[in-house]
Structures are given as C-alpha cells and as structure tokens.
Amino acid sequence: MINKTSNKLNLILYIILSCPYFIMAQSILLNEDHSDWENVDLVSSDFDDGQFIDIRELKIANDDNYLFLRFSFDQEIILQDENDITLYLDIDNEITTGNSFNGMGADIIFNFGQKRGNFYGNQIFSIFHNDIGLISSPTVSSTEFEIGIKRQFDFTNLSMANDIKLFIRTSSFLGDYIPNEEEAASYQMKDNIPSFAGDYNIFPDPNADFRVMSYNVLRDQIFEPESKDAYSRILSTVKPDIFCFQEIYDHNATSLLNYLEDLDVINTIQEEWYAIKDGRDLITLSKYPIKFHREVFGNSFLVADVDGQDLIIINCHLPCCDNNNGREEEIDAILSFLRNGLEGNAPYPIISGTPYMILGDMNFVGFASQVESLLTGNIDDNYRFGDDVVLDWDDGLMTDVKPQTTGFPATFTWYNPFGSFSAGRLDYCIYTDATMEATNSYVLNTNGLSQSEIQETGLEIDDVNQASDHLPLIMDFKLLQTSTIDFSDEITIELSPNPFKDYLNIKSDNDVYSIQLIDNNGKIVFFKSLGAHLGKEINIQVTNHLKSGSYTAIIHTKNGYSSKPLIVVN
Structure with a gap:
C-alpha cells in the first residue's frame, strides 16, 4: 500500500530543500500593502520613548537588487516634507570607514525631509535620491512607510556588503532612535531572492472588454521632435482603446488625434475615433463614441458608449505640490458631481450599475485623507459641496488598482533623476469593483524591461525617459454587469x-x-x-x-x- 502522507511530506521537504528561502524570505513589493512583511522578523520594536515623534517598529528585508526598510511612527507624517528623519547606513559593517557614529561607521547619512544626504568615503560629497536608487512609499501622509535602496550605487562603483548596519533617527535634537541610542541594527543579506516579478502582461488581455491608459505627457512634450519616436513606440505597444492624457495645454483634441495618426498609433480609416478636451490640459481619445462630456472644476467627466454600455471616466489633473486645499476642493467637486448624477440631479444622470473610474495625475503628496475621499466618498467641505456619497454599487469602497511598475519591485508612476523628490506614486486609477474588474494592469517603465521584452515589444530602454517624467498607467477591464434602467408606466x-x-x-x-x-x-x-x-x-x-x-x-x-x-x- 502506498503511503500518501509520506509522499506529501517528501514533496514538501524537497521543495523546501530546493528553495532555501521558501519559508524564510520572500520578495517585497512597495505598494502600500504591508502583507508581504508579515513573515519578516521585527528588528526593533520600541514604543513611547520619543520626545516629539516616536519611531516604533523597524523591519529589514532584501532581494537581489534592493535593500528594503519598513518603519512606523506614532503619528502621521509626510516622509519627504518638513521632518528631520534620517537614515544612517553602514554599507560594509566596518566602523573604521564612514562617519563614526552610534557605534558604527555610517557610509551614507540621508535626511528624508531635506531629500538629500552625504556619502562618507575618501571624500565627503552630497548625494540625492537618484544616487542611491531610493523608492519611497507612500507619497502621502502615513504612520507606516516602506522604502527601497539599490544595493549597487549609481554614483560610485561601490555596493552594499552582505553584512550591514543601520539605524534611523527622528531628529538631531532630542530625537528618537530605532534601535535605541548606542545601538545599531545588524542585517545579513539573503541570497537568491529575485525581485517581485508580478503577473502583468504588456499586451492587452484577450479576455478583457477594453484597455484604458492614463498618461501625463509633460507640457505637450509628446509633440516635441526629440520625443516623437519614443511616444510612437510606447503608444503603439500598449494599444489602449481609450487614451486619457494630462498636460496637453497648447494643442486641441483634433490636433492630437491627427498627430497620433501620423505616428501610426491609430488608424481612423480602419476604425472611427472620438476626441474631446476639457479644462486646460485634459484630452481623451476613444474608439468608443463619447456621448457626453463636461468640465468639472478643471477635470474632465465623460461618458463613453462601450458596445451599448455606459462607461464613465473622470480624467483628472489635480493641483500639485503643497496645494492641499486646491486638491481637496477639486476632489469635493468631483464627488459632488458624481453624487448629483447618482441621484439623477445632474446634466448626465447615472443609471444604476453604470461602471465608472477616476484616474489621472492626482499629485497625491499631501494628506492621505484625499486618497481616502475617492475610495469612500467622504466630502471634506460639506457646507459648499453637500453630503457625502456612497460611490460603489455594492455600497462598499472603490478599488485602487495600484499597478506594478515594470521591472521594479514597486508601484511608482513618477520619476525624475534631476528632481528633489524620489520615485513615487502620483498617478491613480480608482474604479467601481462591483461593475468591472481590472484583469491586467501595469505602469510601463522601459528602464526595467528585460532584453526579451525589449525584443518582443520593439521598445527601447530609454523611451520613457525621452517622453515624460510620468509613466503611463495601463489597465485592462472586464465588465461584470450592465447598467439597467427601470422604466415607469406612470410617466406621460x-x-x-x-x-x-x-x-x-x-x-x-x-x-x-x-x-x-x-x-x-x-x-x-x-x-x-x-x-x-x-x-x-x-x-x-x-x-x-x-x-x-x-x-x-x-x-x-x-x-x-x-x-x-x-x-x-x-
């Protein structure tokens, strides 16, 4: 008689022995979901000993390319704004090199609030986020953050050793340490952990009903001769059914449509395309008829007819930088317009079950409550914009797609090596999951594509760098149900x-x-x-x-x- 239990145990043992880090280590994805950190041991946990900001927990992980840190605080902060939080990193676990401090030799000291730091080698020189490949998440206020730092540095031929030390301090004056003062966290790199691979497909999902793209094209850069070929390759590869562009200020929708036809991105002879522009810079091109569109506080509300089904898209470009009040005002206006439509009191009443999405360059670098408003329907200024709204048809929250950036263990959508801020997620797609499903999604970063992907797509490594500081978001959606109209016999x-x-x-x-x-x-x-x-x-x-x-x-x-x-x- 065959012992099936014994065979199962042997199989499990074989898998574990074949993959040494099957249990002990896993890839980390910087996507604001900390579930992949659950099996990572706490390096330090230290509560209620900070004078102003209390740093509470620290975890450390790595893959073959990145060192990852996850740390938390007793209060919401914005990591890259108005703080003195500093990382001290000893990249070779050698106290005789670097800046001798807190029992270790810190080769890198980086201040997140100032968005700069120093490297201490034979000489001391300034470094910025691009020098260490810094990725931080989230870009909005939070009590928890996760960051990635490249193990091989771009500014020197040095790389992190297998054994490193580090600590974080919240302030140079009465600041809290983790681990505590006079200590440092020791960490040994784990081997053979590839970066999080993801399950996206660059080409359209054949089982989806449509593909939509959101792309901030950097002040009409798409029309510049030096960027033309890069945009042609990018847009011809991703092949969306609906293009949602931001930052096209100096051209109208028809000009863009004709331009993309000249680039062989679309063909208006083979199929009809529809083009609209709302606000100062928002253009949407669609192979589906656009039945209605309206500017809403500088953003674009439109209704496309997808094979007889209404699809509502709100193409957004919210105010940037520290303009929290402006962002909140536009979010409130969008939610108010949606509420009126759902109640039948708007220029375009929304039929029950109609799928809709809110996407674009959201510039979310301030309060996390702004993201939460688009998920929950909470209106900040009820006096001006009315009552809150239940957004999704199942009375639940909207869903934030959070697509992975191709070739990177992260979800960032903006990167400028010459800017002061590190790579982060500024572009979003939030949708009604009761009526449609995102079956495939990604943020296209050609810098992260493999050689086989480059050959398969015809893209070039530098394409996104030539195009814009934002990266295109691509989402494939499948409709789960159709909207229904309840007719009344009592209406004359x-x-x-x-x-x-x-x-x-x-x-x-x-x-x-x-x-x-x-x-x-x-x-x-x-x-x-x-x-x-x-x-x-x-x-x-x-x-x-x-x-x-x-x-x-x-x-x-x-x-x-x-x-x-x-x-x-x-």
Missing part, C-alpha cells in the same frame, strides 16, 4: 411628429433631462443631455443623419425613465 410622454425627419418635439408632465435613440441592434445612435435647458416641452434637432427605420427613444425625466417607439423617415 408625447413624441411628435412620429414619423419624423430632423426635428422632434418632446412633451412631458415633468422636466426632461435627456433623450437617447437606440437602433434595432441595441446600439445608441443618438444622445442629447439637456443640461440647464430643462423643461416639460422640448424641441430638439437630431443631427446624426439617421437611416430610415424604427428606433426606441429612451427619455429620462425628473420622475424616471420612459421608453417610446419612434420612426425616422429620411
């Missing part, structure tokens, strides 16, 4: 003349919000939102040159929806 609607040719009169017993015409294949062939021109008797011109035949008119009124047959004669 009269359409005349019927049959009609160009002009149609709509008469109702209450205000009319919108009308759409649907052909016999279920396709929306005409849509008009009446916006501020509400009324009980409306005369509209249908300009879509409809073919003669029978259609269904769906009229949205203050009291609900009504459906009427309609005949077109041309």
